[in-house]
Amino acid sequence: MSITVLGAGAFGTALAIAIAQKQPVTLWARDADQANAMQTARENSRRLPDAPFPDALTVTPDLEVACKTKVLLLAVPMQKLRGFLERNQSLLQGKTLVACCKGMEIGTGVGPVAVIQQCCPTATPALLTGPSFAADIARGLPTALTLACALPDQAKLLQDLLSTPSLRLYRSNDVIGAELGGALKNVIAIACGAVIGAGLGDSARAALMTRGYTEMQRLATARGARPETLSGLSGFGDLTLTCSSPLSRNYQLGLALGRGDDFDDSITVEGAATAEALSQTAQKDGLDMPITLAVTNLVNRNLTIEEAMAHLLKRPLKEE
Ligand SMILES: NC(=O)C1=CN([C@@H]2O[C@H](COP(=O)(O)OP(=O)(O)OC[C@H]3O[C@@H](n4cnc5c(N)ncnc54)[C@H](O)[C@@H]3O)[C@@H](O)[C@H]2O)C=CC1
Numbered sequence: 277m278s279i280t281v282l283g284a285g286a287f288g289t290a291l292a293i294a295i296a297q298k299q300p301v302t303l304w305a306r307d308a309d310q311a312n313a314m315q316t317a318r319e320n321s322r323r324l325p326d327a328p329f330p331d332a333l334t335v336t337p338d339l340e341v342a343c344k345t346k347v348l349l350l351a352v353p354m355q356k357l358r359g360f361l362e363r364n365q366s367l368l369q370g371k372t373l374v375a376c377c378k379g380m381e382i383g384t385g386v387g388p389v390a391v392i393q394q395c396c397p398t399a400t401p402a403l404l405t406g407p408s409f410a411a412d413i414a415r416g417l418p419t420a421l422t423l424a425c426a427l428p429d430q431a432k433l434l435q436d437l438l439s440t441p442s443l444r445l446y447r448s449n450d451v452i453g454a455e456l457g458g459a460l461k462n463v464i465a466i467a468c469g470a471v472i473g474a475g476l477g478d479s480a481r482a483a484l485m486t487r488g489y490t491e492m493q494r495l496a497t498a499r500g501a502r503p504e505t506l507s508g509l510s511g512f513g514d515l516t517l518t519c520s521s522p523l524s525r526n527y528q529l530g531l532a533l534g535r536g537d538d539f540d541d542s543i544t545v546e547g548a549a550t551a552e553a554l555s556q557t558a559q560k561d562g563l564d565m566p567i568t569l570a571v572t573n574l575v576n577r578n579l580t581i582e583e584a585m586a587h588l589l590k591r592p593l594k595e596e
């Protein structure tokens with residue numbers, strides 16, 4: 277069965293390369309020149325260099341052609357998802373749409389699956405998330421991800437369709453838990469990068485990861501997620517990877533903030549917008565999310581890392 281990946285950034289390209297090892301894949305890129313260059317060069321030299329395309333991978337800038345398959349993976353950044361779906365609603369109704377982005381939407385506080393449901397009500401939404409760098413997936417290194425879908429039969433079908441010998445998918449019907457784990461770990465990774473960048477030490481990072489995980493559980497269970505989802509690949513697994521690897525762009529933004537360096541704002545860093553989205557909704561819901569709030573203030577330059585840490589350390593002492 278042929279599948280399509282919409283969005284030829286690092287992650288979309290990596291997934292297309294991996295899945296094309298076993299079946300035909302169409303990769304849609306919005307920029308025609310780039311699509312043609314990729315199709316000719318057989319690599320995405322801009323976003324994912326040195327990862328050759330398998331023969332079964334075709335790149336196109338034609339969205340109508342790309343949307344002919346039943347299953348489509350959406351690999352556009354979270355804050356761009358709604359606009360993309362609204363513009364292309366007629367092509368996407370009735371399809372199985374697998375969101376591959378990690379984040380929560382500013383303004384609504386919802387994740388990609390709810391956005392798909394709102395924009396394409398006749399589509400079947402699912403989510404692919406978990407610890408994985410695009411470069412690792414593209415190189416065929418061993419990777420395990422969560423495929424979350426509320427419909428068990430669809431979850432099984434997608435698990436079989438998208439798993440490869442090196443890309444192992446576990447399925448889950450806890451969509452909200454999987455979404456929130458993947459979204460919040462990016463926020464905590466910014467915080468961890470910032471303490472390391474500011475020279476505050478590995479112990480401070482371990483404290484932030486652990487208290488950040490508590491924050492992830494607090495918000496996710498308040499929204500109906502199962503605690504065991506948060507301890508799985510989409511939560512704890514991805515938190516571990518993103519807070520400890522210098523390859524993470526969220527961690528890199530944190531490092532720059534901690535060091536007082538500039539950061540290229542064209543780089544996709546989902547945790548910055550997600551921190552803002554979740555700070556807004558957590559406040560409305562009366563949920564205590566101090567690390568998320570600190571990251572929002574840090575990213576918006578309302579607080580320095582030293583001030584943010586002082587705020588966290590001054591909070592009343594409590595039971596763990
Ligand atoms: N890069 C990675 O290692 C991983 C990324 N992800 C997630 O995948 C999502 C995408 O990230 P990357 O591919 O890394 O980002 P990227 O910056 O490499 O690529 C983003 C892609 O989205 C396209 N795009 C941007 N705005 C668009 C719009 N309005 N309409 C249509 N297309 C648009 C861009 O042209 C680009 O091809 C993010 O949510 C990220 O968290 C998840 C796991 C791993």
Ligand SMILES: O=C(CO)COP(=O)(O)O
Pocket residue numbers: 378406407408409462465514517518523524525526527544545546
């Ligand atoms: O989601 C990722 C790893 O699982 C990629 O992390 P970054 O977006 O921080 O690079």
